[in-house]
Amino acid sequence: MSESPEMLSCREVVELVTAYLEGALTEAEEVRFEEHLAMCDGCAAYLDQMRRTIAIAGRLDPEAVDIESCDRLVHAFRGWRDGGPEGP
Amino acid sequence: MYLGTLVLNTMTSTDADHSIATPEDLRTVEALRAGDERVFRDLVERYHASLIRVALMYVRTRAVAEEVVQDTWIGVLRSLPRFEGRSSLRTWIFRILANQARTRARREARSVPFSSLAGLDDDSPAVGADRFLAADHPAFPGHWATPPRSWAALPEDELLAGETRERVLAAIDTLPAAQRTVISLRDVEGWSSDEVCDLLEISEGNQRVLLHRARSKVRQALEEYLDGRAA
Numbered sequence: 603m604s605e606s607p608e609m610l611s612c613r614e615v616v617e618l619v620t621a622y623l624e625g626a627l628t629e630a631e632e633v634r635f636e637e638h639l640a641m642c643d644g645c646a647a648y649l650d651q652m653r654r655t656i657a658i659a660g661r662l663d664p665e666a667v668d669i670e671s672c673d674r675l676v677h678a679f680r681g682w683r684d685g686g687p688e689g690p
Numbered sequence: 691m692y693l694g695t696l697v698l699n700t701m702t703s704t705d706a707d708h709s710i711a712t713p714e715d716l717r718t719v720e721a722l723r724a725g726d727e728r729v730f731r732d733l734v735e736r737y738h739a740s741l742i743r744v745a746l747m748y749v750r751t752r753a754v755a756e757e758v759v760q761d762t763w764i765g766v767l768r769s770l771p772r773f774e775g776r777s778s779l780r781t782w783i784f785r786i787l788a789n790q791a792r793t794r795a796r797r798e799a800r801s802v803p804f805s806s807l808a809g810l811d812d813d814s815p816a817v818g819a820d821r822f823l824a825a826d827h828p829a830f831p832g833h834w835a836t837p838p839r840s841w842a843a844l845p846e847d848e849l850l851a852g853e854t855r856e857r858v859l860a861a862i863d864t865l866p867a868a869q870r871t872v873i874s875l876r877d878v879e880g881w882s883s884d885e886v887c888d889l890l891e892i893s894e895g896n897q898r899v900l901l902h903r904a905r906s907k908v909r910q911a912l913e914e915y916l917d918g919r920a921a
Contacts, residue, residue, distance in 0.1 A: 658849060
């Protein structure tokens with residue numbers, strides 16, 4: 603790790619991770635970010651952890667709808683469909 | 691009102707294009723108009739929980755959010771004849787929700803108007819200061835004192851195990867409403883950043899801050915859990 607003032611610190615890198623993943627860094631910032639990453643195992647592990655966290659979030663099961671709500675809505679749907687007095 | 695939307699939606703996204711209705715959307719709408727109850731039930735099952743999550747950004751209680759979502763579905767049925775396919779069905783449904791929720795929030799005396807930005811003022815760091823060397827450290831200021839452990843060696847099935855996913859879900863559930871909504875739409879539901887900004891009427895910068903806070907906390911919870919197991 604260098605002492606150069608241009609070098610990002612790890613503490614700065616972790617705050618830029620989302621902007622990096624979103625492609626929101628300027629080209630110069632992105633270069634500095636990637637230079638740091640290439641030399642720093644800790645930050646490389648951090649970025650990898652963040653990517654895996656996002657991947658796990660993408661695998662969460664949809665939450666079940668409670669039956670009562672669903673039945674009430676289907677009832678409203680029938681009312682709407684049949685154009686009866688219970689329709690919306 | 692939706693001029694900004696049109697501009698945003700012309701931007702390219704890596705995800706599916708939600709700026710116009712897909713053929714599947716049109717088939718779904720056709721089936722609903724024809725009175726297909728099963729299609730309606732599927733739609734409710736697919737979006738109900740997400741709709742409640744978004745509603746909770748605007749209203750305070752789960753009970754009110756449930757009401758807003760019930761009203762949204764009724765609104766969807768009422769507006770169905772006017773669906774023209776100029777946005778995806780998903781975008782269209784969530785816009786109806788957002789409008790209902792905003793109206794309700796304004797009406798509720800105890801609601802904070804536009805509370806959707808609450809959580810932006812959260813300035814907690816992504817990683818605790820105690821994990822880093824001091825800013826005046828002679829050789830490595832601000833560098834890791836306790837670097838994160840690599841997860842590369844963890845078996846894939848441990849990372850995707852039910853218990854790991856439960857931890858992630860639990861961490862998401864404890865976030866402030868705006869952070870929870872943004873991470874849910876982006877990472878759980880797979881929305882693009884344009885879509886989220888458009889729906890919640892927030893800037894891209896604000897959306898990113900909310901996402902950053904949310905992801906950082908969820909990662910930390912996951913690290914605590916996985917390191918605890920390894921210990």
